[in-house]
Amino acid sequence: MIEETGFRMERLKETAVSAAPPSRRATDAGQGISADLIAVLTAVTRGEPRVLTIQDQSALPSGPFQLEHRSLQAGLRAWVERQTHLPLGYIEQLYTFADRDRSGVSDGYPVISISYLGLTREQPASGEYEASWRSWYVYFPWEDHRTGAPPMIGESLLPALERWAKGDRSLAQNRWQRIAMTFGLEGRSWNEELVLQRYELLYEAGLIPEAWRTGAPAVPAIAGRPMILDHRRILATGIARLRAKIKYHPVVFELMPETFTLLQLQRCVEALAGRLVHKQNFRRLIEQQELVEETGELTADTGGRPAKLFRFRREVLAERAIVGTKLPIQRS
Amino acid sequence: MIEETGFRMERLKETAVSAAPPSRRATDAGQGISADLIAVLTAVTRGEPRVLTIQDQSALPSGPFQLEHRSLQAGLRAWVERQTHLPLGYIEQLYTFADRDRSGVSDGYPVISISYLGLTREQPASGEYEASWRSWYVYFPWEDHRTGAPPMIGESLLPALERWAKGDRSLAQNRWQRIAMTFGLEGRSWNEELVLQRYELLYEAGLIPEAWRTGAPAVPAIAGRPMILDHRRILATGIARLRAKIKYHPVVFELMPETFTLLQLQRCVEALAGRLVHKQNFRRLIEQQELVEETGELTADTGGRPAKLFRFRREVLAERAIVGTKLPIQRS
DNA sequence: CATCCTTATACTCCCTTTGAGTATTATATG
């Protein structure tokens, strides 16, 4: 039954903090290990980067890799399409995790988590699994720098991180250097791609509720909404990958409607990168790379002067192997 | 027994072309699937990029992920260190494959292959598993462009690819475009990172012996030395990853001895990239990024004027998150 | 020992890219 619906409800019903070994294990008499396929499905809606979640926003869609699946991608597509009725377009593999101490299972057979990043446009998901779209930044409030560095970094994260760094004399210097590097302190600039490194640092410092499963709570939950198992780590991996990838491959267009204005495209990129982009230079970049073509139409929905509508030139994917789409990120 | 030595000898003893389902399957009474850890272990010796192989140069080291392994990396390290007695330094995950039609197993339980890239300096490997180091370019003779495009591309690959492209009228144009893009034809330049795309194209065109397992031989084996199962695809993935990575992360130094001259460093990079680099600009790049520091010593072993010896400044790994080490590749 | 070959290293030049602005145009709204 569980295998047929895909998601392991036993596991999903656990709260984020208590994660007893799923009862499914007990029914597995076999010797082998098992592999879960986990999807980070992303869309950008009204200027917010969003992720498809299930189970009261606490889990990513996932299902076991099964005999009838011809390939990993095929298995993932099967699960997501059956469970959300969303057409799964662009997908790419993210990472394969199997750390015993992070999956919430401390004994029994190991579970391998094979994660994928998928890009679509947001559509209402079916309600069977409590599927809903949520902003990335609900889970990672320190990652959105579009209106400057979030106050919570200076107010709660950094003080707590500093306490942690000082907690071990011999490691203090090393720890502080990692903090400074990942958070862009001491003259260094913010690097939006270090999503996973920041999360892992906070995890190590005990500021992530997911870390408390293997021990006692260290500090109050100050660092974003948790998820079950290591799902938030997987989401961090997906965000990091996407933030890196938009700079050298035209994947943004998978998130855009058929036609769009250049500002809409820019807002989408900004939502993903979590920071603002220099408007004029952004346009220059897009146009000189011939990534888009005019549709000939205008739209007046933008507030000011009507904007030209563009469409993605799908041909470029065939013409060029790798397209440099570096972001003209605003420094001041 | 098999589990203890790690490599599945049954599978490894198969020839490259015939790949019957391994007998190990029969002993697995369990329901679960199984996961193999596969290592692409690379070194650069005397100007040649090399890979550690076993079983008469036809396989990559691999072993099953087991209960006692705390993590995937831990499992891989355990196998490689036990089997080759090499200290496994830098490793990173490559990709997880599980295509039923590519693994040589058309029925039975699926095998997941989790592959890793490892970088070391070449050391004699133990002989138990017929471990030996081989040049990458034995398996991918079309990938070494250091002395210009290999003649075999024009003499055998392109004619055969063209025949294949023309073999299907409706796909001909699309196929030819892919050929032109991956091999840098028609005004496009050679892109050394497209290792996997080129291999997959040749595979699709039936020019790779590994592809004949699921059908009849199409053409004589012209395209490099084969490997068992999909090991050559995994090697291609590793080469592609490494060629991309040396451009933005200082991983080359994992392959270098403690001290080295700048020309030695350059030759190493050239071996990996499969193409030549502009000497003066390469030095400028390395020095202005402060990746190295002088040891104060000179070496006269280089043939001409004695060269300064340098050592990698390991501190940069902590100082900066991502270092741009773009290659000043020679155009003319 | 003068010459040549080979490699090392310093420096120049110029074109392209890119960060950061200013200026101008076109709508909607009060």
Place this chain on the structure above:
DNA sequence: CATATAATACTCAAAGGGAGTATAAGGATG
């Protein structure tokens, strides 16, 4: 009709990167 908001065009300077020349310092060769 002034004003706000976008859209779009254009400028400018600094940095980066491709390509080459010039010079230095060894060994090998006759």
